[in-house]
Amino acid sequence: MTVDSTECRWFKSSYSGTGSQCVEVAFVAAGWVGVRDSKNPTGPALMFSSGEWDAFTAGVFGGALDGSE
Template structure:
């Protein structure tokens, strides 16, 4: 998939201290792309909008939380 038109954004909760951040591009037709902010020319993941919504929903509901 050609990602040259991707508009990448980082979470407003991310800092500029070189932490572990991802960037997301949601402006693509029928796709959401994700990349490592420290390696913008490296590999990217591509999801359908439905897959991305399911992932974000799982994060919000605590599906991926580590046991205490």
């Protein structure tokens, strides 16, 4: 999927503070979620379906990705 990033509203987590080494997320049309490197806003973005994004965020909040398992 090719997305014109000028049409997306990119944001980073409020936990990121003022640092420049962050990932940014955009909710894209047709149920896709984009993820990109904040240091390279004109570079490529990874695209995930809304279901994939939901599974990822559920894993993060559920502790599945904190290395304790």
